[in-house]
Amino acid sequence: MAPKEEKVVIAGKLGSEPDILINMYKYLIERNNPHVKVTLKNNFGGTSFLFNALKTGKIDIYPEFTGTVLQGLAKKKVATLHDPAKTYQLAKKLMAEEDQLTYLPAMNYQNGYDLAVTKAFAKKNNIKSLSDLAKVDASLTAAFDPDFANQQDGYLGLKKEYGLNFKVKTMEPALRYKAIASGKVAVVDGYTTDPQIKQYDLVALKDDKSFFPPYQGAPLLKTSFAKKHPGVVKSLNKLAGKITEAEMQEMNYKVTVKHESASKVARQYLKQHGLL
Numbered sequence: 001m002a003p004k005e006e007k008v009v010i011a012g013k014l015g016s017e018p019d020i021l022i023n024m025y026k027y028l029i030e031r032n033n034p035h036v037k038v039t040l041k042n043n044f045g046g047t048s049f050l051f052n053a054l055k056t057g058k059i060d061i062y063p064e065f066t067g068t069v070l071q072g073l074a075k076k077k078v079a080t081l082h083d084p085a086k087t088y089q090l091a092k093k094l095m096a097e098e099d100q101l102t103y104l105p106a107m108n109y110q111n112g113y114d115l116a117v118t119k120a121f122a123k124k125n126n127i128k129s130l131s132d133l134a135k136v137d138a139s140l141t142a143a144f145d146p147d148f149a150n151q152q153d154g155y156l157g158l159k160k161e162y163g164l165n166f167k168v169k170t171m172e173p174a175l176r177y178k179a180i181a182s183g184k185v186a187v188v189d190g191y192t193t194d195p196q197i198k199q200y201d202l203v204a205l206k207d208d209k210s211f212f213p214p215y216q217g218a219p220l221l222k223t224s225f226a227k228k229h230p231g232v233v234k235s236l237n238k239l240a241g242k243i244t245e246a247e248m249q250e251m252n253y254k255v256t257v258k259h260e261s262a263s264k265v266a267r268q269y270l271k272q273h274g275l276l
Contacts, residue, residue, distance in 0.1 A: 003035040008232060011044040011059040016255035016262060017111065017193060017248065019043065021063045023266035025219065028235040031276055036232065042262070047072055055099060060225055061236075064103075065111060066091045067215040071153070074098060080153065084110070084214035095220065102226040104233065105240035106216035109248045111193045113154065113212045114204040115142075121186060122203045129206040133187070134162045142166035142187040143176040153213065154189070161211045177202075192245050195253035238275050 010025050012018030019042045026038040041059065044050060051073055053059045069091035070078055075098050081087045088106050095101040115130060122128070125136050148154035149170050158164055166187060171179065176188040177196040190196065192204055219236045226233050251269060254260040270276040 006036050006229075007039065008036055008061065008229070009039045009041065009059045010061045011041040011050055011053060012062060013046060013050060014043050016195070016252045018063055019262035020248075020251050020255060020266050020269075021217065023263045024239060024270060025061065025063075025236060027267055027270055027276055028238055029232050032235040033229075033231040036229075054101070054220060054222065057222075061219050061221045061232075063217050064220040065215040065217050066106060067112065067213040069095060069103070069220075071213065080213045082210040082213065084216055087214045088216060088218070096223065100223045102221055102223045102233075104219045104221070104226075104236050106218040107239055107243045108241050109193065109217075109243050109245040110215050111191050111217060111248070112207075112215040113148065114190055114192045114207065115158075116180070116188050116190055116197055116202040116204045117186060118180060119201050119203050122205075127203075127205065129208040130158070130162050130164070130211075131208050133205055134164050140166050140186040141169065141184075142189075143169050143171050143179045143185040144189045145173065145176070146170040148189045158211060161209055193248040193252055195249060195256045198249055198253045199257050242273065242275075243269075 008029065010022045012022040022040050022042060026040055029036055029038050044053070047068055050059070050062045054062060066084070066087045070087065074091070074094040076094055078090060081090065092103040095103045115133065117127060117133070127133050127136065144155055149168050150156065155168065169185065173190065176190070177200055179185045180188045180202065181200040196202070197204055247269070251265050254265045255262050267276065
């Protein structure tokens with residue numbers, strides 16, 4: 001007798017990256033579990049909305065990042081860890097203890113904060129890292145996200161850690177990247193997998209003092225769901241340790257800039273890497 005059809009609901013936060021990831025989840029689950037039908041809810045909402053939807057059973061799975069778990073979701077407040085493996089293990093432990101959630105093994109890449117400059121500026125000033133940037137004499141102008149500009153885990157902490165001192169303008173992401181592309185500012189903040197890094201020929205500078213917390217993505221689901229669906233868990237674990245920052249940035253670029261569908265881009269990656 002064929003197993004009874006089961007429905008699984010997977011949601012993603014706003015933007016191209018969660019959309020690509022949840023499409024990968026769908027392909028992997030349906031390929032390996034023919035009786036499971038996956039419904040995707042892309043651009044479903046922000047972090048707290050998805051977290052609550054998961055706990056109340058409105059959705060079954062969503063991709064979450066280790067740094068976000070420790071800084072925003074865990075009730076227990078912990079000091080920032082800079083080791084990705086320790087960060088993941090602590091996030092996994094707290095989700096299990098506090099909310100009876102299972103945090104599956106993380107992918108390889110980090111979607112963390114970064115500071116970026118143009119390739120031309122980096123070459124001219126021989127800059128590869130944030131320590132190199134601190135040695136540039138001129139008082140540089142930077143465009144930062146309003147939150148990043150005023151957070152201890154953003155610019156305020158970076159100033160202390162690296163001795164940076166910029167003239168700061170605050171603006172939204174699309175405007176920040178346009179400002180650096182047109183030469184109005186020298187430095188912008190962003191995320192390591194932002195497609196605009198490729199689009200505008202920028203360099204994400206190495207955080208050589210490991211100031212920023214690790215942000216690795218992994219599927220988050222109820223432990224009760226994981227126990228009932230071992231086949232789903234096994235399928236999702238195929239992404240453990242996979243996808244580099246360069247690969248994720250390239251996929252984000254295809255969806256955001258070239259307007260390819262997240263479904264197509266996700267499928268291409270899985271096929272290229274022998275996962276489908």
